[in-house]
Amino acid sequence: MYQPHTLGLDPYQSLEPKSAYPRYLEEQEPYERGHGPYQPHEPGYGLYQPGYGPYDDQIPDPKSQTLAIENAKAYLLKSSTTSGLNLYDHLANMLTKILDEQPTNAVDIIENISKDVKWAQFRKKMDTLRDEHEILPTFEAAEKRKALFLKPNGEGDEELEEEIGESPLPNVMETAFYFEQAGIGLSKDESYHIFLALKKLISVQPVQTCRFWGKILGLEMNYIIAEVQYLEGEEEEETEEEEVPEEREKEVDEDEEEEEKEKEYEPPVSTYKPPPVIPKEENGTGANKYVYFVCNEPGKPWVKLPPVTPAQIVCARKIKKFFTGRLDAPVVSFPPFPGNEANYLRAQIARISAGTQISPIGFYQFAEEEGDEEEEMEGGRDTYEENPDFQPLSVAEMVDSLSAWVHNVQSILKQGRCVWLNPLQKSEEEEENEEEEKEEAPEELPQELQQEIGPPLLTPLSEDEGIQNIPAWTAQPSTNLIPQYAVAVLQSNRWPGAYAFASGKRFDNIYFGWGHKYSPENHIPTLPPPAQAEYPSGPEITETRDPTVQEELAFKAAKEEALAAAEEEEEEEGAEDEEDDD
Amino acid sequence: MEASSLPVALELVSGGGVGLSPEKRAVLWSSLLLLQRDYRFERVWFWGCIQGVRGAYYIAEGLGPDRAAPRSRLYSLNCVEWSLLPPVTKEMIMQAGQLKGRFQGDPSFEYEYTERNAEDAEGLLEDGKEPMIKEEARLVATIEQIDRAVGIVPRGAFVKTPLGSVSENRNFEGLSLTEAKKLSSYFHFTEPVNLKNKTLLEKADLDPSTDFLDSLEHDIPQGSWTVQQEKGGAVVVLRSLLWLGLTFYHVPMTKQYGYVYFGTGEKNLDLPFML
Numbered sequence: 023m024y025q026p027h028t029l030g031l032d033p034y035q036s037l038e039p040k041s042a043y044p045r046y047l048e049e050q051e052p053y054e055r056g057h058g059p060y061q062p063h064e065p066g067y068g069l070y071q072p073g074y075g076p077y078d079d080q081i082p083d084p085k086s087q088t089l090a091i092e093n094a095k096a097y098l099l100k101s102s103t104t105s106g107l108n109l110y111d112h113l114a115n116m117l118t119k120i121l122d123e124q125p126t127n128a129v130d131i132i133e134n135i136s137k138d139v140k141w142a143q144f145r146k147k148m149d150t151l152r153d154e155h156e157i158l159p160t161f162e163a164a165e166k167r168k169a170l171f172l173k174p175n176g177e178g179d180e181e182l183e184e185e186i187g188e189s190p191l192p193n194v195m196e197t198a199f200y201f202e203q204a205g206i207g208l209s210k211d212e213s214y215h216i217f218l219a220l221k222k223l224i225s226v227q228p229v230q231t232c233r234f235w236g237k238i239l240g241l242e243m244n245y246i247i248a249e250v251q252y253l254e255g256e257e258e259e260e261t262e263e264e265e266v267p268e269e270r271e272k273e274v275d276e277d278e279e280e281e282e283k284e285k286e287y288e289p290p291v292s293t294y295k296p297p298p299v300i301p302k303e304e305n306g307t308g309a310n311k312y313v314y315f316v317c318n319e320p321g322k323p324w325v326k327l328p329p330v331t332p333a334q335i336v337c338a339r340k341i342k343k344f345f346t347g348r349l350d351a352p353v354v355s356f357p358p359f360p361g362n363e364a365n366y367l368r369a370q371i372a373r374i375s376a377g378t379q380i381s382p383i384g385f386y387q388f389a390e391e392e393g394d395e396e397e398e399m400e401g402g403r404d405t406y407e408e409n410p411d412f413q414p415l416s417v418a419e420m421v422d423s424l425s426a427w428v429h430n431v432q433s434i435l436k437q438g439r440c441v442w443l444n445p446l447q448k449s450e451e452e453e454e455n456e457e458e459e460k461e462e463a464p465e466e467l468p469q470e471l472q473q474e475i476g477p478p479l480l481t482p483l484s485e486d487e488g489i490q491n492i493p494a495w496t497a498q499p500s501t502n503l504i505p506q507y508a509v510a511v512l513q514s515n516r517w518p519g520a521y522a523f524a525s526g527k528r529f530d531n532i533y534f535g536w537g538h539k540y541s542p543e544n545h546i547p548t549l550p551p552p553a554q555a556e557y558p559s560g561p562e563i564t565e566t567r568d569p570t571v572q573e574e575l576a577f578k579a580a581k582e583e584a585l586a587a588a589e590e591e592e593e594e595e596g597a598e599d600e601e602d603d604d
Numbered sequence: 605m606e607a608s609s610l611p612v613a614l615e616l617v618s619g620g621g622v623g624l625s626p627e628k629r630a631v632l633w634s635s636l637l638l639l640q641r642d643y644r645f646e647r648v649w650f651w652g653c654i655q656g657v658r659g660a661y662y663i664a665e666g667l668g669p670d671r672a673a674p675r676s677r678l679y680s681l682n683c684v685e686w687s688l689l690p691p692v693t694k695e696m697i698m699q700a701g702q703l704k705g706r707f708q709g710d711p712s713f714e715y716e717y718t719e720r721n722a723e724d725a726e727g728l729l730e731d732g733k734e735p736m737i738k739e740e741a742r743l744v745a746t747i748e749q750i751d752r753a754v755g756i757v758p759r760g761a762f763v764k765t766p767l768g769s770v771s772e773n774r775n776f777e778g779l780s781l782t783e784a785k786k787l788s789s790y791f792h793f794t795e796p797v798n799l800k801n802k803t804l805l806e807k808a809d810l811d812p813s814t815d816f817l818d819s820l821e822h823d824i825p826q827g828s829w830t831v832q833q834e835k836g837g838a839v840v841v842l843r844s845l846l847w848l849g850l851t852f853y854h855v856p857m858t859k860q861y862g863y864v865y866f867g868t869g870e871k872n873l874d875l876p877f878m879l
Contacts, residue, residue, distance in 0.1 A: 160781070160837030167836050205625035209618040211835070237621055239843065241830045244619070319836075344845065344878045492657050492706055501627050502682075515657065515706070518868060519621065534621020536848060538878075542705045545874040 107143070115139050166321035170218040190232045191221055197234070197530045200523045203500040204511035206534065208237065215320035220248055223315060223324045228253045235314065235375075236519075236533030238367070243318040243347030247371060247533075250313045252306075300437060302331040308432060308440035309335065309372045316367065318347060325349060327368040332438025333360050338369035342538055342545045357548055370537045372434065377539075378520035379431040379531050380483060380512070382420065385412050386430055388480070406430065406479065414526050420510035421497045425482040427512065427522070433476045442475070489516060490542060516540055605862030607636040607648040607664075613862050616839050616853040619832075622866040624653070628662070628683045635684055636664060643676065643688075651677070651747065652849075652865030656709030663747060663865075671762060672770035672793075677747055679711070689740065692748040699737045700745035707869050713739040746869045754844040756820060756852050757793045758784075758861050764816045773814070776859060784840040784856045785831055791817035798822055827879050845879075848872050 098110040116139050120128050128135070194217040201207040208216070216234060224232055227250065235249040303310050309332075315324040341355040345363060353359040353366045386406040420426050432440040477485065486494035492515050499508040500523075514520035519535020569577065605613040610632060614623055624632070636648045645666030654661045662683050665675045678686040703715055714736040763773040783789045796818045802810075820829060828845045844850040849867020854860065872878075 160833070163833075163836030202623075203625055205623050205628065206621060207618070207623065208621060209615045211615075212619070239620065239830075241827075241845075243832065321836075342874055342878050490705065496657055500625060503627065513655075545877050547877060 107140070112136070112139065163319070163321070166319075167215060170215060170222065170321050189224070190229050191217075191224055192233050194220065194234050196528075197532070200509050200525060200528065200530070201511075201521065201532060203509045204498070204521070204523060205500075206511070206521050206532070208534075212320070216246060219246070219317065219320035219324070223248060223250075226324075227315075230254070233530075234532070235371070236535075238345060238370075238533070238535065238537045240345035240347035245316045245318065245345065245347070245367065246320060248315045248324070249375075250315055251311075252313060300332040300439065300443060302329060303439050303441065309376070309434055309438075311431075312375075314368060314371055316349070325364075327364055327371070330365070330368045330372045331360070334365050334369045335372060335434055335438040336436075338366060338373065340548050345537060356550070367537070373539070374517050374520060374533055374537070375431050376434045376440075378514045378517050378522070378533070379429065380427045380522050381430045382412075382414065382524050382529055383426050383428050383482060384409055385529065386428075386480060412527065414524070417499055417508050417510045417525065418505070420524050421499050423484070424486070424493075424495055424497065425484040427483045427495075427524075428480045429477075429483070430480065432479055435476045440476070483512075486516075489540065492542075605650055605864050607633070607640070607650055609860060609862065610636075610650060612860065613853065613864070616834075616855070616860075617841070617851045617864055617866075619834050619841055620843070620849070620851055620866065622653075622849070631683050632662075635680075635686065639664060639666065639678065639686055643678075645676070647671070649675075649862075650864065651751075652867075654707055654743065654746070654865070654869040655867065656707035656869075659709030661707070661709075661711075661743060663743075669771075670769040671772065672764075675751075677744065679743060681711075689744045689747075692744045696737075696741045696745040697748065700742045700749075703737065703742055705870075707743070708739055711738070711740045711743070715739070715742065743869075749871070750847050750850065750865060750869075752792075752794045754847050754850045754863075755793045756790045756842065756863060757817075758854055759789045759791055759819070760814045761861065762793075762817075763813045765813075770816075778857045778859055778861075779840075779854065781837075781856045784854060785833075787820040787823075787829060787831065790820045790842065790852070792820070793817065825876055825879065828875060845875055846872055 095110070098113070099108050101108045116132075116136055119139055120135060125131065125135070194213055195210075198207050198210070198213040207213065220232060220234060223229075229250045230253045231251045233249045235247040238245045238247065310329040313329075314327045316327060317324045337355075337357055337359050340357055341353075341359060343353055343355055343366065345367060349362070349364040349367070351363040353361070353363055359366055385408065387409040388406055415426055434440055435442055437443070483495055488494045494514065494516050496513045496515060498511050498513075499505065500511055501508050509523050509525040512522045516539060517533075517535070518540050519537075520531070520533050522531045523529060605617075611629070614629065617623070632650060636650060639645065640648045643666055646669055647667040649665045649667065651663040651665050654663065659681055662680045664678045664680070664686060666678070667673075667675055674691065677689045679689055680686045715738075716736055758776075758779050760779075761773055761776050762770050764770050779789050794817075796816065798818045799816070823829065830843045830845065832841050832843070833839065834841050838855065840854050840856060842852040842854075844852075847865070847867065848870075850863060850865045852861070852863035
């Protein structure tokens, strides 16, 4: 049987008060104890003076008053079923805490104090085990960033001298300063980190020129992009692509053998010829003039982006996708993008560069070479060099007229290349295949493709088309208050995020954005192509129409007539024979 | 972002590449303080910058004693002189929703737009001339839309008193690192829409003093926010993909937070295709 806890009568309790409950000094019978002289530390002290208690008017009888007090206290000592605490203890602890700490306006924050006391139950103050320090992922990232600032071991004075000479390392901080005048750019901390990261890149790769191209934002992580030109003769040759056409030729031979064996019955051959694959431009020319390295954050290793193919550029023009930040992420889109995010990133970089890399007029000039005419025939010059006699225009002129700026990257044609290539020009191997194919089936005449011509290199910006009524570029000086030290800043409206500045002989381009072109209209996804014709329809595979009931009856009637006619003829013949016989 | 934390805040949101030039930064401090004096605001927030074709608008917001009350908005072309914008009306929002394209940069520019609704065509006949909408009205409507859609604060930063007014929570010490990475720890700082639709079970766990706003978890489309840690994890930056250019930053375990808009003021309606 459950005995309610009664003070002093628990046989396991010693006479000395051990618990937090202040004990009455006088031993009394259960439920009939008087409230003896209270000690100062007991809660009843000073309260229940005979005749002055709060309930005296209700319970004048001291005995029942005591009983009421006992009941009240027993109620307060009841343990909660959910937490095991009881109100008596809690109030005692709370009041102890208040009296110890003496907060101001305790009555206003009494609920918070109550909460804190309850939470304190679960916190062990004395623990022999020390908490293991949390290793936050932020520490690792900080380590990597710190590593940028450490000088690699073994660097002697000689190397320092070489660096001070001609270094491909761009002065990122100087560029950042000029862009900052226009309100564009990353924080100085980040710019400095990028500066050091570029230095690390240069020390690892054999580069001739290097430039901080910009930053493209992504969903999970961002990309920091460096534009690099390799030293001549240092490029790695890619042998992977040469193997693929060899394999394809082998497959073609096998197919032909199989076809010869099965000439008796074969399903109709599809006459679909996929459009010829346009080969990508050589490394170092056209859209692949520069090599791009990306990293997610300064401090992480740089990854080289693969060269871009025209098919990727053509497809990138039709889709609009955010970058996730992982280079191996698939690009799920329609039309299906031939490649993963690294290829899509490279294609967008190529498009942005072609559209927005500009320089002040006169800074670059065409190199004078013999045989200029031949180069022009092929589609424009693609090399330029710095003009030693460059005279910079004033900032006001740079801002006022857009013809003071020129594009210095070749624009990409509709085909996806910078230099137009006729895909129908056949190499020797393909001509041989053609002769064999001609024996099997007549070829359709290939349509003549128009040569695509784009604007030549170094065209001024005034020829850039705007979108609807928005000009292609917005030009502003960086400040109207101090015009003599202002910087001319251009923002692209076609590729939001592309900026260029010019101040005296210094100029640069940069990109900060999400990597998409601006279009005032909503993006319309490409519609699926019409269903392709499977087989050439001929009489042997076309389904004939079933005859209707009338036709069948008519046919039947005609047949019967014919039969009847034939029978009559036989009868006649038979009759004639009989007559003859007779 | 709070005017008082402007320098620090601008450093932290600069990851997007767009910010303010030193000239603007220098003048904003004093000019926002003067705004506070002239209009008797309790708090002044630098809202951001909308880039037009020919110029840019710099926007500031002023808050009164009840932080959830409609805010006064001011714009400036050079961060020195500010003009008060008219309060927004539903009509303005509806009209501005039909406009497409960039802002021009001139506040008195008038857009012509063709009505397609039959109901509105009646209004046309009454006026006798084509309705025009001023760029100022478009500006107001755009700012209101952006604030309503993507203006966010961390959970616990604001408390609602039993009388209904909202004020900053002085006990807010910042979100922890794990909390800061979750979308549910951020609220839209506007009238809640989804709060009433929560089940009773969910509501029981909420604390009515701090959980009186909609969280970002159920934003449509899902994935319209990117959460990133910058500076090696020291700052948590949220960027909206619906209104490209809105950046929110928070330094975990501190009281620093704020959002700012640097962009063209156009909604990214292609978002579902881009995800």
